[in-house]
Amino acid sequence: MTNRFTKWNIRNAIFRRLHSEPGISNNLAVLIGIFTGLTIVAYDICLKYAEGVFWNGGVSGQYYVIFIPAIGGLFVGLVTHLYKDLKRCNVAEVIEGTALHGGRIRIREAFREVFLSIISISTGGSVGKEAPGILAGAGIGTIFAKTINAPDNRYRIFLGCGASGGIAAAFNAPLAGVVFVVEVIFGELETRTFIPIVLSSVFATLVANLIFEVHPIEVSYYGFVDPIRESGLYLVLGILCGIASVILIRTLYITHDAFRTIPVHPAFKPAIGGLFVGIIGYFYPQVRGIGYDVITEVLANNFTLQLLLILLVLKILAFSFTIGSGNAGGSIVPSMFVGAMLGGAYGTIVHQLFPATTAVSGAYALVGMAATLAGTARAPLTSMLILFELTKDYNLILPLMFACVVSNSISNSLHEESIFTEVLKRRGFTIRRGKEINVMESMLVRGNMRNDVHTISMNDTAKDLLDLMQSSRHAGFPVLDENKKLRGxxxxxxxxxxxxxxxxxxxxxxxxxxxxxxxxPDESLDVVLKRLAMKDIGRLPVVSRTDETELLGIITRSDVVKSYNKEIVKSVREKEAKK
Structure with missing residues (x-):
C-alpha cells in the first residue's frame, strides 16, 4: 500500500511540475528548438538548391557573373516593393521586439526576410545566414506564443528560445546560442528564461546534427609556442580587431546612407548594390556568398599576405554594398571573415618576425575571427564560445579572452552602438542592457525634434518678435547672430x-x-523632460555636440508629451494586433 501511494504521489508531483508555468515553458522550449532545427535544415537545403540554380556548378571567370548578384538584388527589391506593408527586419528588430514590444515580432516580416536572404546569399550577396536563422527561430517562438495565447511574460521567453536555437543550429554551438540571447537579445541573465533557452538551443542543435552534420568551418589544432610573448601579440591583435570592427560598422552605415540619397526607385537599389558586389566578385570571387570555405582556407594557412589584405578591404566593401543597398542577410559571418583576414595577415607578419616563438598565421586568424565579432556585435562571450565550440581547443581560451575583451573595449570606446543597435538609434531608440526599458529613455531627441525652426536675429526689435509670435503662434524663439549662430x-x-x-x-x-x-540630438526624451522641469522652461534648442552654436532644431515640452503618447498608443496597438 505504501509503495502504491508513493508511486501515486510521484506521478502527481511530475504531473503538477509538467503543467506548472515553468514546466509548460520548458516543454514548449523543447518543441521550439525542434522546429527551429528543422527550419534551419530546410533553409540550408533551399540555399544549396538555389546556389546550384544560379551558379550551375561554378562559373567563376565568366563575365556574366557580374550580373548574378544584381539579378538577386532586383528580385529582393521587387518583392520588397510589392509587399510594402511589410517592413524589412533583421536582428535589430528582434532586439527591439524584446526591449520595447514585450517580446513580439511580426511573423510575416521575419519569414519574408528569411526567404529574401536565400535569394541574396545564393546569388552571391556577401552576407551570412545566421541572422535569417535567428529571425526564423524568433518567428517560430512567436507562433508558439500566439498559438497557446501566452501571457506577455512568456512571449519574451519563447522569442529567446527560438533565437538561441537559430544561432545554435547554424554554428553547431549550443552554448554560444544561449549566451548570444543573454548577451545581445536580452542584455541580461534571467533565471526564469535561462533553462528554456538552454533546452531550445540543445534540441535545435541535436535536430540539425541528426539530419546534417553541421561543421560550417573546418578548424585545425593550434596552440601557443611561447605563452608569455604570444599573449602580448594577441592583445595587439585585439586592438586591431576593435578598430577593424568600427570601420566595418561605419562603412556599412555610410553605404546605407549613400544609397538612400541615390535618385533611383527603392526597388532597384538592391540591384545596384548587387552589381557592385558582382564587379568585386568577378576579380575576387572569395568575397561572394557566406565565405565558410574561404575562412577554412585562411585557417589552413593557404593565403598570401597580399591576398589576405586585399580580401580584408574588399569583404568590408562587398558586405556594405549588399546590406547597405537593401539586400538581406546577416553580419556575424562577415565579421568573422574580416577578422580571419586581419588575423591571418597579422599572424603572417609576426610569424615571419618571430618564427621560433609564435604559432602559424591560422591561429591568429582564428582569434581574429572572434575578436572582430566581439567588436561589431559587442558580444565577447558569444564570440569566445562560438570559436571554442568550433575548435574544442582549450589552448586558445586565453588568447581568445584577451583579444575579445580588448576588441570589445576598443570598439565600444570608438563607436557607441553595435552593428545591431546602430539602426535602432537612428530610428530614435536607445536600447540599453537590462529589462524592458522606459519609453522615454528609449526615444531620442533627433527623432522627435522640430527641424523647421522659426528664429529671430539679435538685431531685431521687440516689435519684430511680437509680429513673429502672432504669425507663427509660438511663444519662444532661438536668437541668432549675423552668422546664423545660436546666441540665446x-x-x-x-x-x-x-x-x-x-x-x-x-x-x-x-x-x-x-x-x-x-x-x-542623441539625448533621450527622459533627460529633456527632467531638464525642462528643473529649469522651469518650455523649450530647448537642439545643438551639435561639436559646436553648440550650430542650431539643429528645437524641442518643446508639448513635443515630448505628444511623442510619448504616440509611442504608447502605437505600442498598445501593436500588442493588440499580435495577439
Whole structure:
C-alpha cells in the first residue's frame, strides 16, 4: 500500500511540475528548438538548391557573373516593393521586439526576410545566414506564443528560445546560442528564461546534427609556442580587431546612407548594390556568398599576405554594398571573415618576425575571427564560445579572452552602438542592457525634434518678435547672430514688460537669455523632460555636440508629451494586433 501511494504521489508531483508555468515553458522550449532545427535544415537545403540554380556548378571567370548578384538584388527589391506593408527586419528588430514590444515580432516580416536572404546569399550577396536563422527561430517562438495565447511574460521567453536555437543550429554551438540571447537579445541573465533557452538551443542543435552534420568551418589544432610573448601579440591583435570592427560598422552605415540619397526607385537599389558586389566578385570571387570555405582556407594557412589584405578591404566593401543597398542577410559571418583576414595577415607578419616563438598565421586568424565579432556585435562571450565550440581547443581560451575583451573595449570606446543597435538609434531608440526599458529613455531627441525652426536675429526689435509670435503662434524663439549662430533664446515672458510699457523698439539682444539651456540630438526624451522641469522652461534648442552654436532644431515640452503618447498608443496597438 505504501509503495502504491508513493508511486501515486510521484506521478502527481511530475504531473503538477509538467503543467506548472515553468514546466509548460520548458516543454514548449523543447518543441521550439525542434522546429527551429528543422527550419534551419530546410533553409540550408533551399540555399544549396538555389546556389546550384544560379551558379550551375561554378562559373567563376565568366563575365556574366557580374550580373548574378544584381539579378538577386532586383528580385529582393521587387518583392520588397510589392509587399510594402511589410517592413524589412533583421536582428535589430528582434532586439527591439524584446526591449520595447514585450517580446513580439511580426511573423510575416521575419519569414519574408528569411526567404529574401536565400535569394541574396545564393546569388552571391556577401552576407551570412545566421541572422535569417535567428529571425526564423524568433518567428517560430512567436507562433508558439500566439498559438497557446501566452501571457506577455512568456512571449519574451519563447522569442529567446527560438533565437538561441537559430544561432545554435547554424554554428553547431549550443552554448554560444544561449549566451548570444543573454548577451545581445536580452542584455541580461534571467533565471526564469535561462533553462528554456538552454533546452531550445540543445534540441535545435541535436535536430540539425541528426539530419546534417553541421561543421560550417573546418578548424585545425593550434596552440601557443611561447605563452608569455604570444599573449602580448594577441592583445595587439585585439586592438586591431576593435578598430577593424568600427570601420566595418561605419562603412556599412555610410553605404546605407549613400544609397538612400541615390535618385533611383527603392526597388532597384538592391540591384545596384548587387552589381557592385558582382564587379568585386568577378576579380575576387572569395568575397561572394557566406565565405565558410574561404575562412577554412585562411585557417589552413593557404593565403598570401597580399591576398589576405586585399580580401580584408574588399569583404568590408562587398558586405556594405549588399546590406547597405537593401539586400538581406546577416553580419556575424562577415565579421568573422574580416577578422580571419586581419588575423591571418597579422599572424603572417609576426610569424615571419618571430618564427621560433609564435604559432602559424591560422591561429591568429582564428582569434581574429572572434575578436572582430566581439567588436561589431559587442558580444565577447558569444564570440569566445562560438570559436571554442568550433575548435574544442582549450589552448586558445586565453588568447581568445584577451583579444575579445580588448576588441570589445576598443570598439565600444570608438563607436557607441553595435552593428545591431546602430539602426535602432537612428530610428530614435536607445536600447540599453537590462529589462524592458522606459519609453522615454528609449526615444531620442533627433527623432522627435522640430527641424523647421522659426528664429529671430539679435538685431531685431521687440516689435519684430511680437509680429513673429502672432504669425507663427509660438511663444519662444532661438536668437541668432549675423552668422546664423545660436546666441540665446527669447520668450514671451522675456518681453512681457516691454510690451506692457510700450518699449517695442528694444533690441532683442537686451531682452534675450544669452546662455540658453540646450539639448543634443542623441539625448533621450527622459533627460529633456527632467531638464525642462528643473529649469522651469518650455523649450530647448537642439545643438551639435561639436559646436553648440550650430542650431539643429528645437524641442518643446508639448513635443515630448505628444511623442510619448504616440509611442504608447502605437505600442498598445501593436500588442493588440499580435495577439
Amino acid at each position: 533664446i527669447v520668450t514671451l515672458e522675456d518681453m512681457r514688460e516691454k510690451v506692457k510699457y510700450g518699449e517695442l523698439d528694444t533690441n532683442i539682444r537686451d531682452i534675450a537669455t544669452l546662455e540658453p539651456v540646450v539639448t543634443y
